[in-house]
Amino acid sequence: MGNLRRLVLDVLKPLDPNIVELVQLVAELEGVDGANISIYEIDRRVENAKITIEGQDLRYNEITHVIEENGGSIHSIDEVAAGRVLIEDVITPQD
Amino acid sequence: MADSNNSPGPLAQSINNIREYERIAGFSKIARRALANNSFDGVLTMIGVLMGNYLGDVDSANTVIRIGIATSVSIGVSGLWGAYLAESAERGRELAELERISLTNLSKTKIGRASRVAVIVVSLVDGISPLVSSLIVLIPFFFAPLIGNIMVSYALSIIVGLLGLFGLGMFLGHISERSLIGYGLRTIVAGIAAIAINALLPLSP
Numbered sequence: 001m002g003n004l005r006r007l008v009l010d011v012l013k014p015l016d017p018n019i020v021e022l023v024q025l026v027a028e029l030e031g032v033d034g035a036n037i038s039i040y041e042i043d044r045r046v047e048n049a050k051i052t053i054e055g056q057d058l059r060y061n062e063i064t065h066v067i068e069e070n071g072g073s074i075h076s077i078d079e080v081a082a083g084r085v086l087i088e089d090v091i092t093p094q095d
Numbered sequence: 096m097a098d099s100n101n102s103p104g105p106l107a108q109s110i111n112n113i114r115e116y117e118r119i120a121g122f123s124k125i126a127r128r129a130l131a132n133n134s135f136d137g138v139l140t141m142i143g144v145l146m147g148n149y150l151g152d153v154d155s156a157n158t159v160i161r162i163g164i165a166t167s168v169s170i171g172v173s174g175l176w177g178a179y180l181a182e183s184a185e186r187g188r189e190l191a192e193l194e195r196i197s198l199t200n201l202s203k204t205k206i207g208r209a210s211r212v213a214v215i216v217v218s219l220v221d222g223i224s225p226l227v228s229s230l231i232v233l234i235p236f237f238f239a240p241l242i243g244n245i246m247v248s249y250a251l252s253i254i255v256g257l258l259g260l261f262g263l264g265m266f267l268g269h270i271s272e273r274s275l276i277g278y279g280l281r282t283i284v285a286g287i288a289a290i291a292i293n294a295l296l297p298l299s300p
Contacts, residue, residue, distance in 0.1 A: 012197055014206060016119045046197050071206040073199040 004058040005086050008079035009051045013072035015042075019049060025066050031057040050078070054086075116209035120186070125213075126220040127270065133174050135263050135282065137225030139289055140170055141232040142256045146293035149249050156239030156248060163236065167229040175222025182217045186210045228263075232256040253290065260286045 013022070019037040026035040032055040041048040049072070053063060064074060081087055103111060117123050144166050148159050190210050194201050201207045235242065235251035242248050261279040268278030 012199075014193055014197060014201075017115070017205065021115075021118075043196070045193055068199075069204055071193075071197065071199065071201055071204045073197055 002082040002084075003056060004060060004080065004082045005054060005056070006079065006081035007051075007053045007058055007060065007063065007077070009053075009067070009074050010076045010078050011049045011051055011067055011072045011074055012046055013049055013067075013070065014046055017070050019047075022067070022070050022072070025070065026051070026053060026063060029059065029062050029066065031055045031059050032063075048075075113212065115205070116212045119206055119209035120213035122213035122216050125182075126217050129174075129178065129217060129221045130224045131263055131267055131270070133170075133221055133224040134228035135260070135285075136174075137167070137170055137228035138232055138256050138259045138263070139285060140166060140225070141229040142253065142286055142289050143293065145232070145249060145252050145256070146290060150293065150298075154245050156236045156245060159248075160233060160236050163229070163233040167226050167233070170229060171222045171226030174225050175218050178221030179214065179218040182214045186214055228259060231259060257283050257286045 013019075019039065023035050023037045026032060026037075032053055034054050036052040038050050038052075039047050040050060051067070067074060079089070141163060144163055145159070148162060153159055153162075187210075190201055190207060193206070232252055232255050234255060235248045239245060239248045242251070260282040264279035264282030265275040267282070268275040271278070
């Protein structure tokens with residue numbers, strides 16, 4: 001299988017542990033070069049987060065384990081990229 | 096990136112975990128309140144026991160120790176049980192609400208573990224603090240054979256109790272960042288009031 005290079009996840013998570021802790025835990029994982037978490041909706045107890053992770057060889061199971069261990073629930077996988085070259089989403093006339 | 100050479104030892108890992116659970120469940124403030132409140136209860140209860148023994152003309156140190164320890168154990172068990180039941184009910188409700196909102200079973204996550212650790216820590220503090228504080232007041236009676244006169248043991252125990260109350264007041268003053276002496280005096284007044292009310296009760300032995 002080709003190496004996973006980018007992963008964008010839509011996650012519902014409790015406010016604690018906060019995203020500062022979570023992003024560092026994800027960034028510490030093997031194969032991860034960097035991670036970003038942005039919040040696009042916030043409630044009294046939970047928040048919706050977009051988690052973007054890039055690396056040379058991401059381990060999907062380890063990433064989901066860290067997110068779920070911290071109370072997060074993955075709602076959808078919004079974007080993935082794999083292979084030797086990182087391919088961006090291409091805008092076509094249909095878009 | 097993970098670096099296995101920098102991984103902490105088991106003890107450091109456990110301390111880090113407890114700190115993380117504290118950040119998630121926020122139990123240190125509750126435990127601190129329980130420590131002050133229940134230690135206060137323990138000292139005042141023991142002052143009451145001592146006054147009861149003194150006014151009842153109990154002149155055997157062993158009897159005072161036996162009654163004192165029985166009382167200490169009971170208030171310790173009461174604190175432990177009561178806090179465990181109340182805290183686990185409250186934490187369980189909070190976790191269930193969070194699970195309902197996030198549509199996730201959180202019992203095996205860090206959040207679930209933090210909730211369980213919070214219940215254990217608060218229960219232990221609730222149980223141990225009155226047990227220890229009340230036993231401290233009783234210390235002079237353990238040295239009764241050396242002291243000789245039982246009345247001196249009574250007086251020393253009451254002094255230890257009042258000093259304990261003063262110390263607890265200073266602890267509260269420290270928490271609230273107010274006058275240590277002022278808070279110490281306020282708590283000592285409670286001890287003096289307990290002694291005075293006991294002494295003035297129109298009961299004959």
